[in-house]
Amino acid sequence: MTMTKKLLTSAVASALMVGAAQAEITDNTVKIGYLADMSGTYRDLAGPNGLAALEMAIKDFGGKVNGAKIEVVSADDRNSPDAASSTVRRWVENDNVDMVAGLVASSVSIAVSKILEENDKLGIVSGSAASSITNEHCTPNHIHYVYDTYPLANGTASAVVKEGGQSWYLLTADYAFGHALEGDVTRVVEENGGEVIGKVRHPFPTQDFSSFILQAQASGADVVGLANAGADTTNAINTASEFGVTQSGQTLAALLLFLTDVHALGAETAQGIQLTTGWYWDMNDETREWSDRFMEETGVRPTMVHAGIYSSTLQYLNAVAATGSDNAQAVREQMMDTPINDMFAKNGRIREDGRMVHDMYLAEVKTPAESSSDWDLYKILRTIPADQAYRPLSESKCDLVNN
Amino acid sequence: MNQPIKSTDIHQSILDDQKSQDRRKMMINGVLLLVLLAAPLAIYPVFLMKILCFSLFAVAFNLLFGFTGLLSFGHAAFLAAGGYTTGYLLSNYSGLGTEMGIIAGTLVATGLGLAFALLSIRRQGIYFAMVTLALAQLVFFFFVQSEFTGGEDGMHGIPRGELFGLVSLEDNLNMYYFVLAVFIACYLLVQRVVGSPFGQVLKAIKQNEPRAVSLGYNVDRYKILAFVLSAALAGLAGSMKSVVFQLASLNDAHWHMSGEVILMTLVGGMGTLLGPVVGATFVVNVEYQLSQGPLRDWVDPILGAIFVLTVLAFRSGIVGEIQKFMRRNLS
Numbered sequence: 001m002t003m004t005k006k007l008l009t010s011a012v013a014s015a016l017m018v019g020a021a022q023a024e025i026t027d028n029t030v031k032i033g034y035l036a037d038m039s040g041t042y043r044d045l046a047g048p049n050g051l052a053a054l055e056m057a058i059k060d061f062g063g064k065v066n067g068a069k070i071e072v073v074s075a076d077d078r079n080s081p082d083a084a085s086s087t088v089r090r091w092v093e094n095d096n097v098d099m100v101a102g103l104v105a106s107s108v109s110i111a112v113s114k115i116l117e118e119n120d121k122l123g124i125v126s127g128s129a130a131s132s133i134t135n136e137h138c139t140p141n142h143i144h145y146v147y148d149t150y151p152l153a154n155g156t157a158s159a160v161v162k163e164g165g166q167s168w169y170l171l172t173a174d175y176a177f178g179h180a181l182e183g184d185v186t187r188v189v190e191e192n193g194g195e196v197i198g199k200v201r202h203p204f205p206t207q208d209f210s211s212f213i214l215q216a217q218a219s220g221a222d223v224v225g226l227a228n229a230g231a232d233t234t235n236a237i238n239t240a241s242e243f244g245v246t247q248s249g250q251t252l253a254a255l256l257l258f259l260t261d262v263h264a265l266g267a268e269t270a271q272g273i274q275l276t277t278g279w280y281w282d283m284n285d286e287t288r289e290w291s292d293r294f295m296e297e298t299g300v301r302p303t304m305v306h307a308g309i310y311s312s313t314l315q316y317l318n319a320v321a322a323t324g325s326d327n328a329q330a331v332r333e334q335m336m337d338t339p340i341n342d343m344f345a346k347n348g349r350i351r352e353d354g355r356m357v358h359d360m361y362l363a364e365v366k367t368p369a370e371s372s373s374d375w376d377l378y379k380i381l382r383t384i385p386a387d388q389a390y391r392p393l394s395e396s397k398c399d400l401v402n403n
Numbered sequence: 404m405n406q407p408i409k410s411t412d413i414h415q416s417i418l419d420d421q422k423s424q425d426r427r428k429m430m431i432n433g434v435l436l437l438v439l440l441a442a443p444l445a446i447y448p449v450f451l452m453k454i455l456c457f458s459l460f461a462v463a464f465n466l467l468f469g470f471t472g473l474l475s476f477g478h479a480a481f482l483a484a485g486g487y488t489t490g491y492l493l494s495n496y497s498g499l500g501t502e503m504g505i506i507a508g509t510l511v512a513t514g515l516g517l518a519f520a521l522l523s524i525r526r527q528g529i530y531f532a533m534v535t536l537a538l539a540q541l542v543f544f545f546f547v548q549s550e551f552t553g554g555e556d557g558m559h560g561i562p563r564g565e566l567f568g569l570v571s572l573e574d575n576l577n578m579y580y581f582v583l584a585v586f587i588a589c590y591l592l593v594q595r596v597v598g599s600p601f602g603q604v605l606k607a608i609k610q611n612e613p614r615a616v617s618l619g620y621n622v623d624r625y626k627i628l629a630f631v632l633s634a635a636l637a638g639l640a641g642s643m644k645s646v647v648f649q650l651a652s653l654n655d656a657h658w659h660m661s662g663e664v665i666l667m668t669l670v671g672g673m674g675t676l677l678g679p680v681v682g683a684t685f686v687v688n689v690e691y692q693l694s695q696g697p698l699r700d701w702v703d704p705i706l707g708a709i710f711v712l713t714v715l716a717f718r719s720g721i722v723g724e725i726q727k728f729m730r731r732n733l734s
Contacts, residue, residue: 038699038700039700043700076693076695078694080654081557081652081654082644082648082652082655083690085650086453086648086691090449107555107557107652110556114560132556175554176547176553176555204547
């Protein structure tokens, strides 16, 4: 009798322990890997300051989650999917990394998400632009947090048309990314009653934009849309400024432009450009308060990517605390169930395809007269509601979405 | 006092010398082989495979640059052509064995190499380098524009599949020994080529091309053959790399990659067999170690400084300098 009792209790106890082991923080450590471009083109928009944002989030959370310690490792991806995938493979296979944050170049994010899916770990993409990350390349193991090209094209184009920019001239980078943007912008402009009266494709990358800008100027269009990114966009803006495009009454609409880019260009050069952003530091008291702290740490104002890294890390740690587990699926589910309300987003939510949808903003770069300081660069023209900004699930090609 | 020296003695001593040298080489190679076989026990296999793929790429490049004296600035094109071809075939035709995918990638790179060689071999020196660079840029733009490569996003999720339908390559260790076997086979092939009469002609072309012409060799034909061989091995490196990492990206086609392989070869020691392998190991390691540590903002400047230092102070690279040192002090 006692024997059977003992056996029973031990069986129950071991069953309970197995149950507990599944909802447990493995090796009593939550390990976060921060992977981003630390030395190349995308250094400013995420880079070492993104790591600072991540560490701020951990500090604000208290440095421990349910008694387990939080560790951070970081590496430079050199914008190379090879380098990124060998680093991340080692992280998840040997070093027990639970979550990978940062992730900037789209090719890097896609490569990393495949490895995370293989090993069932979680990735939170904050820096990448490609909307394919949660479309044809979606996995149950990553979340795309800050922005993607869909709202950039959708938001900027529809908002600018509504602001009165009826005729468009497009400057497109001649490769897949540019073509996709061009297609999206054309569709949105026409849907909203505008018209694309001309376009020119420039090689990728291009240094000298004068002939393209002159064509755009001669077209007489209300809006010159820049369907390109990175150095191409800043080069085009510099040239446009030299030729006085905005001063002569045309609007310059950039599709992918970061606060750090605008800061580098300066208000004098960039004034009047309209763009879409997921977040701006000078929107309200909450954002200002966080940005001041960020500036104390790093000496610069945060981009939307920095803010997104901070916010997503806090969300992640909250989910780990709530589920008491660092299991990727449990945490992701918890994150999907929890609406995001912090300084980064209001009523943001993570959809089943991994896309975090939240309000986006149409901004215009201030003139030097309006700008009171180095970083006082945007005025927010209008809010693009979350449900209009992002690609609707009904158009999704993601396998996780039941269509 | 003056003893006559018999020519047979000299001959004998040269032979002995060569024998002892051969023995030393065999020993070095044997030790290296053991190290490579045991390496995955201590070091992460994917990282080792990366080193092996880049070593093969550098060995291929060195065959052209170090032994024939032709500086190609377009080798990234072959690496990428091999990688994309293999990746495309393995992703879209699941019936195809991994080995067939790799062979197909190598063949495409070989064909591309032939086309490059026929066009570029007509010029010499810097003009040759510029022609290869221009052709490689054409190939780069083709890959940027093509839909099947995924453009900027790259090609992802290439299945590793099975070797001869028997051995699963999903397992990192199996994959490692496969890559190692291919690498050793290629290394021995290059060793054989360099030591053969054909290789002697290549060296002759490097040292004094007009002399080789005057001796009656059809120099252009030799150059083309060396170029095609080098392109084929570079393509093979790219094909294996795409299987190892399960992705192929534009980085492989970018001219930075052509520059990186020059750096690897120079740092390791051009014109030596082991040099490119040591150089590739060194560069991949430096990049990895720096990218993890506090110096990660400085990877490119540091690599640049190493490059300048090598060119200014250690012209013959790591292996070349060691060989010189041994010749001075140990023989």
